[in-house]
Amino acid sequence: MQGLIGKYVRLTDRLSDYVGYLAASLIFFMGGTLIFDAVTRNVVKMPVHWAIELTQFTLAAYYFMGGPMTLKNNDHVRMDLFYSTLSERGKAKLDLVTVFCMIFYLGVMLAGGISSLAYAIATDERRFSIWNPSVIPIKSLMVACLVLMMMQAVALVFKHIATLRGETQS
Template sequence: MPNVIRGYVRAVDRISDWAGWLAASLIFLMIATLLLDAVTRNVINMPVHWAIELTQFTLAAYYFLGGPFTLKNNDHVRMDLLYASLSERGKARLDLVTIWCLIFYLCVMLMGSISSLKYAIETDERRFSMWNPSVIPIKALMVVCLVLMLLQAFSLVFKHIATLRGRPIE
């Protein structure tokens, strides 16, 4: 593989690792927020109305950011009745075929999320609750993470092609 492609794969993998690290650290924010909610509600009898919604937004950010990392590390769910018995090259062939289904799905999701983000920006969309937060930041994060997943999917295409050529990219 040309050095440009190797550089692309390394850069996208590094960004996906960073996103995975960020996603993992969001667990602590969720724990702290829920703990604060439990203490203020049960100990001092003064509930904070934004805690549950913040936790929901944080959880959404958690799984959006975790997508590229999961894809990079091949930790996604797969039916491996047949897959496990294949050679490395056989797995690369099958993955090279199925990755295009993922790319199509991600493109459709990206188009929908961009449309949803545009609508949210135009209408200043907010959640209907006492806290009334804007949904623009979480929708923007969804668009960014879908782009990152697409970049990671193309990185996997290059890795599978390299494996088929007998020179895997590490």
Template sequence: MPKPIRLYCQVIDRIADWIGVIAMYLIFLMVGILLLDAITRNVIDIPLHWCIEAAQFTLAAYYFMGGAKTMKDGDHVRMDLLYDRLSERGKHKMDIVTLSCLMFYLVVLMIGSISSLEYAIQTNEHRFSMWNPSMIPIKSLMVGCIFLMIAQTVSEFFKHIAALRGEVWS
């Protein structure tokens, strides 16, 4: 595999790892927010209206940010009925096919998310609730994380091509 492609894969893998670690800690933030909500609502009888929505936004950020690392580590859900019976070459070929389908899906998702972000910016979109938070931050994060998923998909594609060519990936 040419050195620039290998470097690309290494950089994208490191970014995915870094973003994945940040995502991992968002669970603790979400638990803290929900605990704060439970205490203020049930113990001191002062409900904080922003807690549930903040927890929802944190969960959305968690799964947006965790996608690339999940793919990189192979921890995603796969239909193993046929996949486990394939040879190593067959698995790489199947992964190339599924990555191609995933790439199509991600590009369509990216187009839609950019459109949604543009709308949020143009209209200063807010969620209709008592807290009334802006939608721009979460939609910006969504666009960035979909871009990272596309970059990780390309990286995985290169790794499977290299494996089919008999190259060892370190």
């Protein structure tokens, strides 16, 4: 792929990789938070009420941020009833159909995410707990990651079209 489309695909792929690797590092943060919670609760006998909830928020961020890289690397789950028997062009045709379904789904998710974020901002939405954290940061991250997933899905459309045209992808 050359020109503007090629630059778009490469930029989106790099951004997806960066966000995906950042997401992978969140595992260590979650582990540390859970160990800290276990030590303060069981050894020091002074529980921290925010650790489990912070871990839940971090896990949500992990899933959101891992989505674009999963799409880019084609690591998502697929029902492989006959897909593996198709030629590269056949796979590209089928992938092109399914990527448009995914774009529709992501569009609906994005519209709902934006609506949910707008509500959270307007009402200063918070979790009902002792810690009482704002949900605006996690909802903002959700919307940003849905936008990146949509960008990655569009990049996949360009990649599948390039495959159908017999172009090599760099």
